Amino acid sequence: MEVPALNLKAIVFVHWLLTIFACIFPGWLPGAYYLSNFSVLAMGVWAVAQRDSVDSIFMFMVGMVVTIVLDILLLALFYAGAEQGSEKSSLRDLFRFSGGMAILSLILKPLSCFFTYHMYLERGGECNLNLGRTP
Numbered sequence: 001m002e003v004p005a006l007n008l009k010a011i012v013f014v015h016w017l018l019t020i021f022a023c024i025f026p027g028w029l030p031g032a033y034y035l036s037n038f039s040v041l042a043m044g045v046w047a048v049a050q051r052d053s054v055d056s057i058f059m060f061m062v063g064m065v066v067t068i069v070l071d072i073l074l075l076a077l078f079y080a081g082a083e084q085g086s087e088k089s090s091l092r093d094l095f096r097f098s099g100g101m102a103i104l105s106l107i108l109k110p111l112s113c114f115f116t117y118h119m120y121l122e123r124g125g126e127c128n129l130n131l132g133r134t135p
Helices: 008-022 031-049 054-086 092-122
Strands: none
Touching: 008 031, 008 092, 031 054, 054 092
């Protein structure tokens, strides 16, 4: 089964847009969310700029995996408190939109990692994972 070709620019743009939308509601996400996601997007821009670099696409892919774990932790820790704080506010709908975009970004990240891994292999990267001795 052939993996459909997807442009790295599209992946970076979609995650940039979703991160911007997730940050619309002020103060509900900690600084770690902003820092991690925008740092990984900077690595994505680096991977777009250097089309032949295996290191840039690998760093982007690993950064996406790390932000998956970090986003799960940050959303689990901060979503409920921010939701309670925004229930009586006039910005309740804005919070729901912002939270929905953060969750949508989190849902799309494993798919983006899958496509990025195939781009990594196309650029000549190797996956030498050794989990023990082989006879």
